[in-house]
């Protein structure tokens with residue numbers, strides 16, 4: 001009898017989540033880009049901050065940020081951790097500093113940076129906004 005809780009497929013999907021790659025918000029973004037016929041590559045290795053999605057031809061670097069981890073200015077981002085608050089606050093502030101440095105470095109070398117926050121993805125017109133951002137027709141994904 002197979003007592004393994006996960007199938008091999010499921011397990012590797014879980015492992016990918018644990019490692020922070022291929023999380024579902026990122027998959028959703030990729031699905032939208034694909035549907036719009038926008039070519040992209042994953043994991044900008046060698047680029048500042050290692051963007052999640054890179055559109056080299058357009059010189060667009062895209063990050064998908066979790067609101068809590070990256071300290072977004074929204075209810076989820078403002079949520080206070082109940083335990084180890086000092087630890088998390090310090091960690092989130094380091095993440096924010098690193099994010100800001102990455103954006104600065106990318107822009108300095110001619111990249112356009114698109115930051116997608118998880119909470120923005122719940123908006124009905126998110127896909128249209130995302131595409132406009134990537135094409136440089138909108139300044140922000142936010143409403």
Ligand SMILES: [Zn+2]
Nearest residue numbers: 067072074119
């Ligand atoms: Zn948010």
